[in-house]
Every structure is written in C-alpha cells, then in structure tokens.
Amino acid sequence: MASQQSTSEIFPWHTGRRFNSYADYFKQTFGQRVQKVTINAGFTCPNRDGKISFGGCSYCDNSAFNPSYCQKGKSISQQIAEGIVFHKNRYRRADKYLAYFQAYSNTYASLDELKHIYNQALECENVVGLVIGTRPDCIDEEKLDYFARLSQRCYVILEYGVESCSDKTLALVNRGHDFQCARRAIDATAARGIKCGAHFIFGLPKESPADWQQWAKIISAMPLDTVKFHQLQIIKDTPMAAYCQQHPEEFYSFTLPQYIDFIVGFLEHLNPNIVVERFAGEVPPRFLDQSLWGLIRNDQILQQVEKTLAQRNTYQGRLYK
Numbered sequence: 419m420a421s422q423q424s425t426s427e428i429f430p431w432h433t434g435r436r437f438n439s440y441a442d443y444f445k446q447t448f449g450q451r452v453q454k455v456t457i458n459a460g461f462t463c464p465n466r467d468g469k470i471s472f473g474g475c476s477y478c479d480n481s482a483f484n485p486s487y488c489q490k491g492k493s494i495s496q497q498i499a500e501g502i503v504f505h506k507n508r509y510r511r512a513d514k515y516l517a518y519f520q521a522y523s524n525t526y527a528s529l530d531e532l533k534h535i536y537n538q539a540l541e542c543e544n545v546v547g548l549v550i551g552t553r554p555d556c557i558d559e560e561k562l563d564y565f566a567r568l569s570q571r572c573y574v575i576l577e578y579g580v581e582s583c584s585d586k587t588l589a590l591v592n593r594g595h596d597f598q599c600a601r602r603a604i605d606a607t608a609a610r611g612i613k614c615g616a617h618f619i620f621g622l623p624k625e626s627p628a629d630w631q632q633w634a635k636i637i638s639a640m641p642l643d644t645v646k647f648h649q650l651q652i653i654k655d656t657p658m659a660a661y662c663q664q665h666p667e668e669f670y671s672f673t674l675p676q677y678i679d680f681i682v683g684f685l686e687h688l689n690p691n692i693v694v695e696r697f698a699g700e701v702p703p704r705f706l707d708q709s710l711w712g713l714i715r716n717d718q719i720l721q722q723v724e725k726t727l728a729q730r731n732t733y734q735g736r737l738y739k
C-alpha cells in the first residue's frame with residue numbers, strides 16, 4: 419500500500435483523483451468542460467470494402483455505438499448542430515465542442531477529401547478541435563504532415579484501434595494488421611508532435627487477465643497521450659457472436675467485481691502520464707448477444723473503480739517503473 423500522502427502530492431496530474439482522468443485533462447487543456455460530438459462522415463474501412471477483407475473485425479458492428487443523430491446522409495454541420503442539442507440536454511455545462519469522427523476508419527480517403535471533411539467541422543461555431551478514430555494502417559507520411567500542421571492551430575488527436583498486443587489474437591479476430599503496425603503508427607504520430615490515443619479490448623478470445631496485465635508495461639512504454647479500455651461486448655449477429663457460441667471456453671468472462679479488481683491492478687502498473695478516457699464500453703442492450711453485467715452505466719463503473727482505488731489507498735502508476 420502507498421503511504422498516506424495527500425493525493426495532490428503524489429500524482430503528477432494534481433487533481434486529487436487517483437487516476438489521470440480524461441475530464442480533468444480536458445479542463446487543463448481547454449480551461450473548461452469540452453464535449454465530444456460524434457460524427458459519421460461516411461467513411462468506410464479497408465477491412466470491410468475488400469482492400470484487406472470484406473468481413474471486418476469479427477466483433478465489429480458500427481451501428482452499436484452510433485448515436486441516433488449521427489447518420490452519414492446528413493451534412494457534417496447538421497450532425498454537429500444536432501449533436502450539440504443532444505448533449506446540451508444531457509450536459510448543460512459544455513459550450514465548446516470537439517468533432518469526434520468515430521464511425522469506421524476516418525483517415526481512409528485521399529488527403530484532399532480529408533481536408534474538405536475536417537474543414538467543414540472546424541468551420542462550425544464553438545468547435546475547437548478534432549478527435550479522429552482510425553486504423554493504424556490508414557495513415558501515411560503525407561497525412562501525418564497535414565495533421566502536424568493542423569495541430570498548430572487547433573486541438574487534434576488521432577485515436578488508433580490497437581485492440582490487442584498479440585498478433586495471434588489480431589489474426590484470430592480478423593483485424594487485418596499486426597501489433598507492429600499499431601506501434602509504427604503511434605510512434606510516427608507522436609514523433610510529429612500530434613496527440614495520439616489508442617483503444618484496447620479486454621476479453622478477446624484465447625487471452626487472459628495475465629496477458630492483459632502484461633499490456634500495462636507495453637502500453638506504458640508507448641508515446642500515448644490517451645487510452646480507452648473496453649470489456650469485450652459481444653454484439654448480436656457478428657462473426658464473434660457465432661464464434662463464441664462454438665468456442666465459449668476460449669473467452670475469459672469477468673464478473674463486474676472481478677473487472678473492477680482487474681482494472682485497479684492494471685492502473686497501478688500504467689504510466690501515470692497517460693490519460694485514461696474509459697475503463698469500459700457501453701452498448702445499448704438491444705445490440706448485445708449476451709449482457710455481461712446487466713444494465714450498468716459507465717459512470718457507475720467509474721465510481722466503483724475510484725472507490726476501490728481509495729479503499730486500497732492506491733493510484734495509477736503506483737507500481738509503474
């Protein structure tokens with residue numbers, strides 16, 4: 419256990435929280451609350467359009483995490499306007515927004531097309547930057563040079579789907595790239611001074627909590643600004659749902675208390691400079707093939723993680739070397 423120092427003495431992020439939280443990172447970066455507004459700009463994905471495969475990653479169903487206002491037939495400015503109204507009803511405090519390009523692979527187009535799309539978002543009132551989700555194999559030097567220039571005038575972060583640190587798993591779930599590809603993209607992004615995030619899933623087949631604990635070291639050594647962690651959620655009618663029916667023994671399934679316990683242990687080994695955006699994913703129950711923990715919201719999971727960190731008097735990075 420850590421000694422009883424005050425939290426602001428021991429944490430590099432000086433917020434008093436026991437992990438490096440995304441909400442506080444935003445407040446420090448922008449001086450106020452900033453809300454992400456999700457956009458579907460109509461991109462596709464090389465793992466779906468046949469460039470790599472037609473099947474996609476075996477767990478993927480983009481409709482499961484697309485808000486209702488967010489449809490590719492609508493213009494970028496209309497999606498942003500509707501998204502702002504949607505969020506104002508829920509979170510009244512935000513009056514600055516980041517355009518969040520979430521669906522599919524949001525750098526999978528020519529540079530001219532990308533510029534056209536991103537400029538439409540940046541021209542919207544109160545939009546102060548871009549959050550761009552993409553695959554690590556959908557980026558190149560020319561695009562990175564553009565993002566580096568754009569980063570000089572507004573907030574830009576590239577968020578890569580890494581999902582697993584194991585090449586065997588990435589092949590098993592048909593990701594269509596290996597872990598080195600993710601490393602190269604992250605290194606090249608950070609080397610240009612562009613903010614960089616990554617997404618990981620705990621629960622893919624043939625992996626175990628012992629494997630995921632090892633990831634804490636690997637992730638800690640990467641030049642990442644932010645990370646998102648999700649438990650595996652098996653979406654109805656995906657290849658993963660069929661695979662799970664056939665091979666249930668290959669899936670490690672956490673109970674909620676086990677997951678909280680795992681996350682707290684994981685955080686202890688995670689580089690304290692990396693901001694953690696999420697500990698869990700939230701998919702509407704109608705999409706789920708099987709519900710792991712019933713109806714629990716992300717903020718309830720966050721509360722349980724923070725409560726457990728406090729009970730154990732521990733914090734992100736306590737065991738990080």
Ligand code: SF4
Nearest residue numbers: 463465474475478522
């Ligand atoms: S890369 Fe993303 S959008 Fe493409 S198939 Fe995989 S999860 Fe789906």
